[in-house]
Amino acid sequence: MLQGVSIKHLNQHLGEEVMLQGWLYNKRSSGKIQFLILRDGSGLVQGVMVKKEVDQETWAKANSLTQESSLRVWGIVREEPRAVGGYELQVTRLEIISLAAEYPITHKEHGVDFLADRRHLWIRTPRQSAILRIRSEIEHALREFFYQREFVLADAPIITPAACEGTTTLFEIDYHGNPAFLSQSGQLYSEATALALGKVYCFGPTFRAEKSKTRRHLMEFWMLEAEMAFYDLDDNMRLQEEMIMFVIDRVLHRCREDLKTLGRDTDRLASISVPFPRLSYTEAVELLRQKGVAFEWGDDFGAPEETLISENFNAPVFVHRYPTALKAFYMKPDPNQPEVVLGADLLAPEGYGEIIGGGQRIDDLTLLEQRLDEHGLPREAFEWYLDLRRYGSVPHAGFGLGIERTVAWICGLDHVREAIPFPRMLYRMYP
RNA sequence: UCCUCGAUAGCUCAACGGUAGAGCAUCCGGCUGUUAACCGGAGGGUUGCUGGUUCGAAUCCAGCUCGGGGAGCCA
CATH class of the missing domain: 2.40.50.140 (Nucleic acid-binding proteins)
Structure with missing residues (x-):
């Protein structure tokens, strides 16, 4: 044929x-x-x-x-x-x-509920198809970026014996009579593969069982996580901004028609350049106060604060050196300022919020053991992770990029549910 | 878990205490350049569920169910 x-x-x-x-x-x-x-x-x-x-x-x-x-x-x-x-x-x-039977989706308006129930057909519309083609281009660009830089794609497991970070609610499954969990992050495993292979990344679905119900949350979302031996916080941020530039450049050149279909203002993407602005947490708090927000040093930023910060810049902005108490147990403290950690989040422009979270990891065995205790995490479950500090520990860093939020930002969507073929949301997993 | 909004024809909505209506979709007819085509006609309803107030409820009240937006948490 x-x-x-x-x-x-x-x-x-x-x-x-x-x-x-x-x-x-x-x-x-x-x-x-x-x-x-x-x-x-x-x-x-x-x-x-x-x-x-x-x-x-x-x-x-x-x-x-x-x-x-x-x-x-x-x-x-x-x-x-x-x-x-x-x-x-x-x-x-x-x-x-x-010959098709009477088709439910017409060329007139429909509500989100009606369309979501018919997601398998909704994706046939020009707008949804354009989004999915751009998602494909973004994923392809990411893989190519890491391939060109000689990273090894080392996939992390999806079924895990324990919580990676111990903070979020996980989906529990039955693993032949034993409890197991769907992965919320491949990072800990990527640290192991990075110490084997140097520079690695993994790319797959991750799962969060929190009852989050906002335009920025899905129960199942895709995350690209990179981990690099001998990288510090600055190396990490530099790699991230180059990666984002590579992706934007690809989409602008190869998805012109689709961006037009979406009515995306491409000037806002085309005007982005490196280096991205870098702001310490403390400077960000100062900025919020200048804007008249009563904000206490030590509190975490919510969505409104993130929007206020990112509004100040045309490019994505790094916020680094958060208070230790706000971040995960494995974050390395800043030697010059032990009350903050060498972590950085990347906030997308136009109010799209956090698209990357990352930082330098603790490489000292004693400190890591102490942090596990402070967070009330069971030492036994992390013995393999502690081994990474026992046998040739090195400074290393990494980050996780949320694909749907990145797609939503680049496409100018108002909800991440349109950024994935079949979204899994709090009260919806059909079709 | 909390706050907030909503549910009427297949779809999007109107009617806001007095006989439930429009546009689109479907079917029939018309049209040689349409752009969510247009014009004429037809069929299409237990107003989410349960109870209450009232002479009378889609409309007012209570509970329930399902969903939207947001908060917290995060990517």
């Missing part, structure tokens, strides 16, 4: 007769002419059929087409400024593959 050409590449076939396979996105007709809007996953194109130029059977087949019916069409590619995308297909022949 011939594969046909994809709508995206029609401009390479001007004047030729081609075959297209796809679905009917929309149809407009008058007595003697029909406009068939086709989609094939790569874009939309308008097919035109004139009654007197085709046989009766072809005309009748086109007439009977319902929204989302699958079909094959043959026709000649022409430039046509009046049509979507600037090209159209003069249809000569048409084959119905499957």
